[in-house]
Amino acid sequence: MNTAGFDMYKNIISLVLLCCFSFNVPAQNAQTPLNAPPAWAKQAIWYQIFVERFYNGDPSNDPKPENMDSPPVNQITPPGWSVTPWTHDWYEQEPWAKKMGKSFNYTVQFRRYGGDLQGVLDKLDYLQDLGVTALFFNPINDAPSLHKYDARNYHHVDVNFGPDPGGDNRIIAAENPVDPATWQWTSADRLFLKLVQEAHRRGMKVIMDYSWNHTGTMFWAWQDILKNQAKSPFKDWYAIKSFDDPATSENEFSYNGWLGVPSLPEIRKADVTSNRINGRPYEGNINAAAKAHIFSVTKRWLAPDGNTADGIDGFRLDVADQIGLGFWRDYRKFVRSIQPDAYLVGEIWWEKWPDQMMDPVPYMKGDIFDAVMFYQVYRPARFFFANTKDGIDAQQFRDSLELQWNRLAPAFRYAMMNVSSAHDSPRLLTCFGNPGKYKFKATPNDNPSYKTGKPDADTYKRVRLYLAHLFTSIGAPQIWNGEEMGMWGADDPDCRKPLWWKEYSFDPETRNNYQPGPKTYDPVGFNKEQFDWYKKLTGIRKNNPVLAAGDIAFLKTEAKMIVYKRFDDKDEIIVALNAGTGNSRFDLPGAGKYVDLLNGRKMKGKTLTLHPLSVAILKRTNEK
Numbered sequence: 001m002n003t004a005g006f007d008m009y010k011n012i013i014s015l016v017l018l019c020c021f022s023f024n025v026p027a028q029n030a031q032t033p034l035n036a037p038p039a040w041a042k043q044a045i046w047y048q049i050f051v052e053r054f055y056n057g058d059p060s061n062d063p064k065p066e067n068m069d070s071p072p073v074n075q076i077t078p079p080g081w082s083v084t085p086w087t088h089d090w091y092e093q094e095p096w097a098k099k100m101g102k103s104f105n106y107t108v109q110f111r112r113y114g115g116d117l118q119g120v121l122d123k124l125d126y127l128q129d130l131g132v133t134a135l136f137f138n139p140i141n142d143a144p145s146l147h148k149y150d151a152r153n154y155h156h157v158d159v160n161f162g163p164d165p166g167g168d169n170r171i172i173a174a175e176n177p178v179d180p181a182t183w184q185w186t187s188a189d190r191l192f193l194k195l196v197q198e199a200h201r202r203g204m205k206v207i208m209d210y211s212w213n214h215t216g217t218m219f220w221a222w223q224d225i226l227k228n229q230a231k232s233p234f235k236d237w238y239a240i241k242s243f244d245d246p247a248t249s250e251n252e253f254s255y256n257g258w259l260g261v262p263s264l265p266e267i268r269k270a271d272v273t274s275n276r277i278n279g280r281p282y283e284g285n286i287n288a289a290a291k292a293h294i295f296s297v298t299k300r301w302l303a304p305d306g307n308t309a310d311g312i313d314g315f316r317l318d319v320a321d322q323i324g325l326g327f328w329r330d331y332r333k334f335v336r337s338i339q340p341d342a343y344l345v346g347e348i349w350w351e352k353w354p355d356q357m358m359d360p361v362p363y364m365k366g367d368i369f370d371a372v373m374f375y376q377v378y379r380p381a382r383f384f385f386a387n388t389k390d391g392i393d394a395q396q397f398r399d400s401l402e403l404q405w406n407r408l409a410p411a412f413r414y415a416m417m418n419v420s421s422a423h424d425s426p427r428l429l430t431c432f433g434n435p436g437k438y439k440f441k442a443t444p445n446d447n448p449s450y451k452t453g454k455p456d457a458d459t460y461k462r463v464r465l466y467l468a469h470l471f472t473s474i475g476a477p478q479i480w481n482g483e484e485m486g487m488w489g490a491d492d493p494d495c496r497k498p499l500w501w502k503e504y505s506f507d508p509e510t511r512n513n514y515q516p517g518p519k520t521y522d523p524v525g526f527n528k529e530q531f532d533w534y535k536k537l538t539g540i541r542k543n544n545p546v547l548a549a550g551d552i553a554f555l556k557t558e559a560k561m562i563v564y565k566r567f568d569d570k571d572e573i574i575v576a577l578n579a580g581t582g583n584s585r586f587d588l589p590g591a592g593k594y595v596d597l598l599n600g601r602k603m604k605g606k607t608l609t610l611h612p613l614s615v616a617i618l619k620r621t622n623e624k
Contacts, residue, residue: 031340038341038343038370040343044134044476046132046479048480051137051138056113061165064160067165067169070144072217075144083113085113087505089507089510091510117195121191128204131538134205134207134476140192141157142158142159146496162187196311208315209316209317212294212323214257214264214266216265219265225238229243230243234289237289267287269287269323269324279350280351281362282324291330298338313339313343314345314370316345317345328363328369344369344370346369346372349375354437366412374404374416377475378418380397384396384579386431389437413475414548420466424492425491427487428463429459430452430488443490443492450514452494453509460530465579465613465614467533468617469577471538477541482497484534485499486526487500506523544571544597547566549568552567561578561579576608576610578611578614579613581612583611585609592622594619
């Protein structure tokens, strides 16, 4: 490893001291109970940002091969590689990609468009105008890949996201990465902290995405293991099966990668006292020295230079089921000891692919997370609102929602991050526009008949109907960046297209890239009608606190019509949704009149008639 003044073999005792220091957790701030989510969580309107595809605010820092290469088990940038133009047809291979003679799905992993943190800063006013109140950043830790779950450094922002990649590399090389006392702030780090301050000034919360389950092969501790094998002071950090025997000609080095992926070596698990099965919680912890390093990184971002006002507001925690519950309990205590209002949301997804999602309850008892990415309520919503093969009626939809809500304590129901689409799922329009199982064979590579082009008019109506439910339901709504622009795309990698900003003119996109016959194309670009619908819904939610904190009661569940009210001791809002193909009627209860918050129209009479695929969000007034 190229680090000035750092002897890899010295002071292993410092690891132990650091570990002991990290677990000396102060008493919890009495203002926020340790076993409850922060009060702000239920008010959040989340916007998830994938920085590399968000916006290129500084072309001078665009990625270069030396910061992308990740030997020996990951990608090496091909000859002639260059940054892809932002407005390029997504399915059209670049000249360097064509020379590789590989499939689109292979070459697309080498693509970079140059999105960076300056780009996010440039668009904060846009996000504020949209109505966003909380930002969830996909990993921005220093890493060679596009996805950045293969950390090279946990404690630094990726050098290509800041203004001086070369200078940042020199700063990082001069540190002792195992000793936080030597850590410096790179230009990319400082730009992120500036972004956090600017977001806070606009009333937005900020959380970062980390995977504490694994690193990348360029991670400094792993690089030392590759060099020194069993003599490395970090050999116990990872789940290594066998080291290389220098006396033999073959390489016996073997280790566990996340789900068998060799580019993501897994942190060693410790104190495991129950069976470890993918998709199920288990009791256990991780290697103590690696844990100490993780805690130091966590503190760095929560309280930069000891100041929580300048730090982030929590973490999204990747593949959380892969790490034992004991670690997460310790982690929660540590995080809350630094920032009592911090929010922790775990990725708890599949127990048995593709039909059974995990039970979030073991993680939602007040000792681990404040929320999970709540796909568990999205999937039945898709079955109700979309035109799918496995459609359900209103009563089944209600039963599915109540099943999920009722097994959680009320505070956690309201703090949930209600995710519809993300960086590793189909975009919402495309998910609704294909009739098969959720996320199953959801790419044209897996299913040649999977539709990847512009959805039809029926799909837009159904998505907008669902969004009205999302923004009036229990839990905090989440927007995957670009959904509000009307973007479409299959599962990864197609969900990670560069965003369709309205100031750009895009090349038409190939519609039938995977099907035989002459190619056809779709015009692509910013969809103002879709944006306006999102903005209307964020405004309704923000201006009516009862939608974030009020109780819920179902008033009608018949065929494809569902009606519920959100209420407290001051306000009542009735949400009526008709996902069917015929008119539906509902008799409004009680005295008083109603106004439709979607269009400002006052209700005439006591019977509401909804046309097919339509919605009304009615607020009771005091008028007689």
